[in-house]
Amino acid sequence: MTALLDAHLVAERDGFTLDVRLRIAAGEVVALLGPNGAGKTTALRVLAGLHPLAAGHLTLDGADLDRPDRRVWTPPERRPVGVVFQDYLLFPHLSALDNVAFGPRRRGADKRAARARAKEWLDRVGLGDQARRRPRQLSGGQAQRVALARALAVDPALLLLDEPLAALDARTRLDTRAELQRHLGAHPGATLLVTHDPLDALVLADRLVIVEHGRVVQEGDAATVTARPRTDYVARLVGLNLHRGRADGHAVTVGELTLTTADTVHGEAFVAYPPAAVALHPSRPEGSPRNVWAATVTGVQRHGDNLRVQLTGPVEVAADVTPAAAAHLGLIPGRPVWAAVKAAETRAYPA
Known part of the structure; x- marks a missing residue:
């Protein structure tokens, strides 16, 4: 053109x-x-x-x-x-x-x-x-x-x-x-x-x-x-969590955290997933293979019909939960939780 x-x-x-x-x-x-x-x-x-x-x-x-x-x-x-x-x-x-x-x-x-x-x-x-x-x-x-x-x-x-x-x-x-x-x-x-x-x-x-x-x-x-x-900035613009790390096949190491992804990448890579893909639990979840890590709530704000929860830990991340789930978990700043993301919900690509 x-x-x-x-x-x-x-x-x-x-x-x-x-x-x-x-x-x-x-x-x-x-x-x-x-x-x-x-x-x-x-x-x-x-x-x-x-x-x-x-x-x-x-x-x-x-x-x-x-x-x-x-x-x-x-x-x-x-x-x-x-x-x-x-x-x-x-x-x-x-x-x-x-x-x-x-x-x-x-x-x-x-x-x-x-x-x-x-x-x-x-x-x-x-x-x-x-x-x-x-x-x-x-x-x-x-x-x-x-x-x-x-x-x-x-x-x-x-x-x-x-x-x-x-x-x-x-x-x-x-x-x-x-x-x-x-x-x-x-x-x-x-x-x-x-x-x-x-x-x-x-x-x-x-x-x-x-x-x-x-x-x-x-x-x-x-x-x-x-x-x-x-x-x-672009990740926030389009509403995604974004991390940069080093990939070896389906595993991407981001600092001290290793995330399993659905994609195969080698070398420097990005991992992206939506806040809606992040599930929060009061204790470490068991069951199907997923990415799990301990986190701490740093903020909660309304986001459409749901609440957007800001978390700190091995990675900074946002999670979208329903008001009912937030009340059940007692999500207030300082609250410790476990975050989980299924590998199928992530996307990895070369940096």
Whole structure:
């Protein structure tokens, strides 16, 4: 697949170094995920032209937009890039129509043509009847759609979305996510979605790129990333326990604990399993072969209809139990328990 965006982003900001490679094909949506401070916002600012590269390159649709070694740098207003900011940044003194028309006007369209283009896009996002309203008269979901229409009205080769649903309440977010998915599916250019929300990434993106400390730590389609996390952040993101150890066939040694797994691996390896696979017992369980170890409860919190129990011991682990089971076991911080995980519930893979 030919990349519409081909970038090696090397940038310095407040003592932080970003060093990330990104390739996005035409029509592809890539989600950039990572914890706070990982470099997501810096990457977006570099792509938008709001922060210069220190090294590397930024090539879009075959044209260099930023290449320090050749002294090439393209200012933001001349880049074929549309941006939807987290808080939308609509012009408060302009109507929805004129907010959307702003981009085409900046690109040289006359007032009539720009407004016609804006009206077309407001109709596409279902807001044709809100054209005269100003931002303060719009709901959060409507403001988000106006911002999206404004970004798309310039036919961007690259669309950048910065936490586009973060400002919305849960109900509006659900509806707007579905609407956004439809528009992204029709966008012929490349799209980069910057988010910390795994659900937004899994629903909207074709591929995930995970960054930590300014570096890419994992990338791939959702099925690959969620099945085989490679860092604690990714494991938490997809709701799995993750350990790294040394494997010899079906056995993986993690510190002082040896776990039996369903998979055969040799050398450095990861072991992953869901919190629901962890059974807790008041005393060492007998019976079918399983992984068993002594642990201590460090915390209990509600997690959906169940409780998520944090445990310390030879490994740090989370277990999901029913409220009834938690009451029966008397699960409070400091309580000693036995944790058990069946080998069939684990997945091991090379590190």
